[in-house]
Amino acid sequence: MRSAELPDPLFSYLADLYIHQASPAWIRLDSDCRCIAEAGGSWPRYLDKPKLNPGSELEEHFIVLCGQSFDQPFVLPQIELQDGHYTDIHHTLIDGVSWLLFLDVTEQVSAQQLQQQNANELSLLKDRQKQTLDRYMGATIAELSVGGKLTFNASGERRQITTMFIDLRSFTLFNEAYDPQHVMDTLNHYMTKMIPPILEEHGLIDKITGDGAMAVFGVQQRHAPAESALRAACKIQCDVADLNRSRREQGEYVMEVGVGIASGEAVLGILGAHDRRAFTAIGPHVNLAARLESIAKGGEILVDSATFKATSHLISSHQQMEIELKGIGLTPVYNLQTY
């Protein structure tokens, strides 16, 4: 009886089972651990040319053991000695003699590989999804969304928000006069000035419409959405003005941005069906913001009464007007000309 729990025949059976499965091969090293003193076992499993002659140098046969120190026991797991074949290499010291034991773990590694591949691909997919969302929604919202923490009922949720429309002036003329590739490159250049300020203020890009965009503030961060929108608008006007100065110096076509902002209650929700769904905000002030943007000249920020009241402490100068807006009627409008 070798074990208190197992009778000898079963112990032998188990030992044979696992020993056979592991196809062990072994080497006894010489006293300075540089050369092979003796070798045995299933070497064809591990080496193309399994001639391990006594006295031959270990490093000639195994580059994995080059520079290895043999003063302590060690295990080198999952070494791919041959393509697709994995080996655990154990070094052990018994009575001052160094032994190397090679065990075939190809089967186990192959099973793990499948799981690992799936896990890694899933993780990469999640990263890519986050990056895509990041570009359009900003890092914080993307993280919440991927983590499943940013959710809306399909039936909608009422919330006080601020909506901003931005649009490039003179784009139609530019589009008609230049090569489409040049138009695309230029638009992207302007977008790099128009989109980041929105994301920095935790705004959500609802849609990009070629030469403009609609953004919503107050979705992810509920505090003072009108202030966030106004700060984003001022930064956009400032950055686009800088860009235009440099484009003028280089003799390139310049475009200015018109901005319309309005605040009010809206219903936030998901519109669409099955595989094609999109976030949207619906409320009377959304239409008002669009109308304000449509009448804003380049460099202007037009806001409604609600936005003006919520941000008056941030505004140093403004011009108040009453304008007849299509489909809305006579409306008080505040022009916060930025330059």
Added chain:
Amino acid sequence: MSQVLQKKVCLLGAFAVGKTSLVSRFVKGIFSEKYLSTMGVKIDRKNLQIGDVTINMMLWDIHGEESNKKVPAAYMRGTAAYLLVVDGTRASTIAAARELHERMRAEAGDIPFVVLLNKSDLQDEWQLSDGNMAAMQAEGWECFLTSACSGLNVDLAFTRLAEKLAS
């Protein structure tokens, strides 16, 4: 007479940063788009001539570092130099490189290393900011923008490491 130095060189980094592709580009001059996660270690060899010294690099292509699968210290023992690989399209892979760098220093001391900011051909997906790059350089990391796909700076980075080993 030419001196021959045999050196163990490890490639370290998070999973899917392109370690295997970099070795494949450097040793065999080939690149595959297909991603196959590395298990354990695969060892390749390449000689580089630096002046009158031949560096015989034994390249340990080690599996990617993951939260549930750390690179064992046994792989790091006896390393003469290493390449830290970062995926430029995933800024999060800097943290894994930094952790592996610390563990390698604890295991092997201050040995030569270079940092490869890989996948530089994917400019549209590039995530490393000027701030990220400046922080790495401030730590004294010698960084190379590489692409295993196009081959950009791959030979240069390995050769630079070989120069450090030869000096």
